[in-house]
Ligand SMILES: O=C(O)CCC(=O)C(=O)O
């Protein structure tokens with residue numbers, strides 16, 4: 001099996017470390033994987049992953065998740081459940097390239113040990129993920145989440161949760177429609193951040209980012225090509 005090389009050098013593009021305050025941090029490495037290996041991986045993932053577009057349930061309403069998804073995890077972990085949906089668990093062994101990407105991510109993030117992976121496929125600019133936090137209990141209080149992107153560049157937004165009555169504005173739904181731009185206008189400059197997630201990039205959310213911030217990938221009319229995103233997570237045994 002070919003090793004995807006993670007080397008700490010200039011060719012990775014500038015590594016950005018963003019301190020969000022209160023022990024929340026985001027790291028962004030634009031050229032984590034090379035352009036060529038990223039195209040091969042995109043092609044492989046598009047073709048071989050058993051994508052589904054499940055029905056999810058939010059606040060008593062059901063809707064079709066506005067993107068394709070697949071879940072891969074180690075055996076014997078507590079099951080993931082979000083928006084009333086429990087994704088079937090697939091095995092790493094059936095998708096060797098996922099293990100290669102996992103190894104490269106582990107190499108880039110010393111001390112990390114991810115045991116699960118949520119994959120998303122955005123077929124076009126009308127696919128999206130609504131504002132949410134990956135704050136499911138099974139990830140613990142300070143989850144490290146490593147996100148690798150392939151294909152069409154899409155905007156990844158981070159927004160601080162309001163300090164008062166946090167539940168009011170935050171959608172735990174990942175399918176609800178809302179206009180991020182309207183909300184963004186109201187908030188402070190330091191309470192919102194945007195990253196154009198490049199083909200082959202790595203973005204890491206750390207510390208209390210899931211407790212204090214929400215994130216989304218909004219619809220974009222002009223994004224006309226497929227994007228695949230992989231988020232590696234560690235599920236804790238209870
Ligand atoms: O596609 C992305 O960049 C983010 C996906 C995400 O936030 C999630 O799957 O929880």
Ligand SMILES: [Fe+2]
Nearest residue numbers: 132133134215
């Ligand atoms: Fe997320």
